[in-house]
Amino acid sequence: MYAWTGKILWVDLSNGQIRQEPLTAALQRGFIGGRGINVKLLFDAFEPGTDAFDPANPLLFGSGPLVGTLAPSGGRFNVTTRSPLGYLGDSSCGGHWGRELKMAGYDHIMIVGKAEKPIYLWIQDDQVELRDAGHLWGRDAWTTQVLIREELGDEDIQTVCIGPAGENLVRFANVRTGIKRSAGRTGTGAVMGSKNLKAIAVRGTQGIRIAQPEKFMKAALETAERIEGFKQVFGAVAPQGGTYGQLLFRHNDASMMATRHQQSGYWEAADALDAKVFHEKYRKRMTACSSCPVGCTPYFTIDEGPYKGTYGEIEYEAIASFGSSPDIRDRDVVYKAAVRADELGFDCDSGGRLISFAMELYQRGIISEEDVGFPLHWGDGEAMLKLLDMIAYRQGFGDVLAEGELRAGKIIGRGAEDYVLTMKGVEQHEPLRSVVGHALGQSTSTRGADHLRSSHHAERDSSPEDAEKMFGSKKAADPLAYEGKAPGVIYYEYNAALADMMETCKFLSPWLSPHFMNPEVWAELLTTASGIEFSAEDLLEAAERVINVERVFIAREGVGREDDYPPRREFEDPYPSGPFKGQVLDRAKYDQMLDEYYRLHSWDVETGIPTLEKLRELGLEDVAADLERRKIQ
């Protein structure tokens, strides 16, 4: 076998049973890898209605066929499960663990059951064992990894683990690897915690066989050349590489910067966190995930002041989460919070929004000092840092916030529900009033509010002529227009899914720009690596198949058309300032756009659920039969 290792590692934590299963050709061809195969395995194994914390909820880790190869950015993996926050739990992660898993000889890991006491899984090629994790329980996400390396005596071990947040079932806890990388969203870390699984440590000494080495090397080099321009702006060789360096002002200019819990999309204080100062004073070096020639991650240290000695790596999302959203203008506090969330092990997007949610409730008098234990004014960095720990350890008011915004709103009551900003249970982390296509993409995302499933970049980045070529309408290049947005959302949706199935980075995919990797480039890489002929059309059809399975998965959990809308605020509360002052989304036009989106997908317009005909056309007879049997469609 080439490209894939052909093996799934299957672990039942309830009885300690461990076995290998073959990765079938049908899964490889039909679902490619990573998120695609994870989702199909989850769909088949999951009994609808099962609670996320039920031991029967499967937890999947999946790399892809290009992982552990020369394919640029081929080093990622997805974690997939029933989400304790929303419905579909699924998140992609960088770092080096995905490559190590492949080197150990596995494409996927499927975990079921629950261990009696804290354990971790240790995989060394064919030797797989469950080890006691009593001494690791309670440790932060980075220390856990260091201790495992020390205990097993190998510094090259790569580990995924949870921090205290995952142990304490914080509903947006993440799975972490390295000092920075996370499978961030949808609370997969809490599911890991519910299984008493602290970590999965891997060391592999095998290799990924390549069918046509010369041709594959040529394809990989040509791909690297395609991303050269991007590298010069976002990469390690750029003066201000990384998302923080490049996106802060770009997002603020587009009014996409979460400000005071999305009361605005424009942060008047953005200059306070100007990345130029960060790169000159704090950044020490740039680092990369496995096989990525870009290297977009800045490693930094804080060398003076109260947070002296802090070190970590940072992305734009953390800046919006702990900067603009809670309106914190002290950059040391923002950087410290980003590192602390990583140590505690929860998603900064959800975590940052929870804190600003609480601050908005405080602003409106819905909660008071009595509820929280201290005042909670906008911009109070010390209060934010306190809350981060209170959430992870479920102390006091932190216990309420640890439930996620949707559940916290219900627990608090007193009108707090009106200010809940979630989609499919997942915290909305970007305001959407000035980016209509992006609003549709986030709202229809199968895993809930998120920019990484579909982001209509053309409405911000393309010329009208290019937009017309891509989506049949010059208007698609206008961020405020509703025309040409549904086809764009689907285009980005498929390409984002493909990046997650190949397990290459979305930044190098058409999710951002068609000029980097795209279905043709992926097809050439996959064909030469695997020796199996794949066309761009094959890959796009596989992506459509995956989106449809995901859609049926959430439909079985009760998700329908009513869950494909942005929160009330996006339609009702005009932006108070900035270049898009006064902007709101138009509900009637949004409805039409959503109709168009369903029709283009051949899904039922009333329910948003895939039709049986569509599923059968995609070769998903089993999924169609399941839907029919349950009388959902």
Add this chain to the structure above:
Amino acid sequence: MSENKYHMLMVDPERCTGCGLCEMACSLQHEGVCSQALSRIRVLRREEKGWSMPVVCMQCVDAPCKAICPAGAISRDSASGAYVINHRLCIGCRLCIMVCPLGAITFSQEEAGRVLKCDLCDGAPRCVQFCGTEALSLVRPDRLGEAQRRKVFAQYGLAVANRGTDK
């Protein structure tokens, strides 16, 4: 004196991001698989310091591996300057691994293990070709140290020069 004609595989730890593409390129070139274990170049990482660098054979002028090999299996390629292993002569004693001061020689994991070391890909190293940040480069012998000299010049030399003219 003949030493001077060989290019040198230079490592710049300041530019290394730890992506490991060099390992994938090396093992694919030599073994037809992508594998860290089969790579002649190895990336070490210290994540809490944001630091990483590849370790690879420096093709020593006075090479301990060649000197100690009891089978006479290590010789220098006259075109590339790389010390190469003749696997027909190699007896697998691994003394070369013991004496290499850099730890740049490794042993493969197959049943009949083999000594693995960098052969500079006959003068066109794949690792250099795939390195995205020029942390690896093949430098002409007369240009050795040039990059560092230019960097120092840019930092200090130009600062001094500008002091007189920036008024």
